[in-house]
Amino acid sequence: MQKNKLYKGSLSTIVLSLLKEQGKMYGYQITREVEKITNGQLKVTEGALYPTLHKLEAKGLLSVEMAKVNNRVRKYYFITEKGKKETANLLNEMKSFISNMEVLINPKLA
């Protein structure tokens, strides 16, 4: 099971899309969830994830709620209305990219 490349710029889309679907999530949970959904193929590193969450919060696309579970702090992130709109844009960009890539790398479709 080899580790796969995360193309730069795609992490925000992954995070926002997950939060839009699954409601509240905390950082560590996102790393586990991505790994689970992709059968261990894609790993979101914490060094990339936490700065991304902070950036999305600073942009007003996510909001935070602190929780204490088992004496451990958890920061639950929620998507905002502004975040939902931006998610739709990012998903469209991602889908366009994918369809463009598919015609570019598949000579039969070109």
Add this chain to the structure above:
Amino acid sequence: MQKNKLYKGSLSTIVLSLLKEQGKMYGYQITREVEKITNGQLKVTEGALYPTLHKLEAKGLLSVEMAKVNNRVRKYYFITEKGKKETANLLNEMKSFISNMEVLINPKLA
């Protein structure tokens, strides 16, 4: 017709894949061809392309042949054997990324 995002890391894959399929191409031609194939949705900027071509040549994945057409210099790039192998790897990575993204952004597939 909006311009689409080029996720960082994907340009080498696009260039190598095109050259593998279409034989020799020169830089300016690649920018036109990508735009044409994607119906104007994806634009490869020259500021990204030329350094990428030079890098791929330095790695031995491409080779170059100069030509003079209409008193203008053209640098035709060809894919090497080493380049073909690397292209196969990059295409696999891209396909894995796409299938991972699709399950991540499409809740019905998860």
Add this chain to the structure above:
DNA sequence: TCTAATACCTAAGCAAATTAGGTATGTAGT
């Protein structure tokens, strides 16, 4: 007691785009 899992975080470094220039020739319109 040691390790692994949970849960947060930052900082240095690096890769790869974007943006914004530059040179030079050929062609078409006014």
Add this chain to the structure above:
DNA sequence: ACTACATACCTAATTTGCTTAGGTATTAGA
């Protein structure tokens, strides 16, 4: 002749956004 645009190459500063490699602290299990 002047202008504008297409062709065809190029570089450099900047920005973005990862990877790598640390760090802290708590809980659970061998």
